[in-house]
Amino acid sequence: MSGKFISFEGPDGAGKTSVIRQIKADLIAQLGENQVLYSREPGGSPIAEQIRQVLFAPENKDMDARTEALLFAASRRQHVVSTLRPALAAGKVILCDRYVDSSLVYQGAGRQLGEETIWKLNQYAIDGLMPGLTIDLDVPSEVGLRRIAEHRADQVNRLDKEKLSFHHMVRHAFLDLQKDDPDRIKLVDASQPLDQVVANVKRVINQRYPELFANETQR
Template identity: 35%
Template sequence: MKGLFITFEGPDGSGKTTQLKKLANMLQQAGFSVIVTREPGGTSISDQIRKIVLSPDNSAMIGQSEVLLYAASRAQHVHEKIIPALIAGHIVLCDRFVDASVAYQAFGSGMEEAEVRAINQFATSGLKPHRTYMVEVPVEVSQQRLLQRAHSEFHLVLDRIEQKDSDYHNRVREAFLEIAEKEPNRVCLINGDRDKEVIFADIENDFQQSFANFLKK
């Protein structure tokens, strides 16, 4: 594949989406073709699954259903959108990918990590990001940001995952940190509890160094 596949991960409220948009703007201004997408979602079918899996009305959803729904959304997303874009030579920036399922469904919800990884290996046909920016913040910070966002956006209701308790979100955070520790060649751990521009400077510098050859094309 001729393109680059870059993912952004981290707890809800970490600021990862803001940083993804900043990288997209920088690359677009430099003349690169950039596809910005997210999970769950990214295609019409995937977005329909997103509504089901994140709806607070579905609080009775069991762990197995959650894993399979996320994987189904991802399978459609990968094969309909991401892989074709990479073959065409685009830079794909994706807000969440398999790391999120490992963190949220395995560590957060207590599903078997090996099973979660196997299901997602099948769903993605083994596709892996070239680089993952893991934006990390303490749980207290992320939850405060979520509450502020919900209040500022006309009392936006938090989704089913965001509404889970602090113990759950602490397990998710620890999972992300463990993934970063185990895969340092792929994952770049970023301190998200700083000024947005300072955070982006770290991401931009790492990107420029990691993909210098690609950027010279």
């Protein structure tokens, strides 16, 4: 495999999708359209996107926590096989909007199913495919929730409606994961203005992959 797999994690409203949109545009300018892949979880392939719809449908509020964990893992499996592995084999840079860390955090810690259990379940799904670099966009829960409420009120999904305490737990679970795996997971302060966050993310990517953003980043 010759590609590069970069995942973006962090609480709801941290700015993952906004940051990736900018990074993707700038990477395409450097590498060309067919060398850069944006993908997201849950989803990222036709079957995985169908599973996403089941997960986020407002009428599915009675979904059992283990059912939810299994569906996230099932969606991830299909994403790995249909999208991520082929892209890596083609030498692409993958910018992935959430990956396995989100399951460890939301299902393992948030839903209290246990990170160990969720990790085993997901090992079966990912079959060894871990990102070479993970960016944890860290933001206080109040800020993330406020951003969603202010800018995306029309798109608030079932999981966004969880209590503030749930979001606090999620944020701290991401921070704990980063402490456990500081080589793979790099923390970026996402409470700053978007341009600043994007610049800091580019610097972190450049430190891991010096050929990316080599002209933009002072090393």
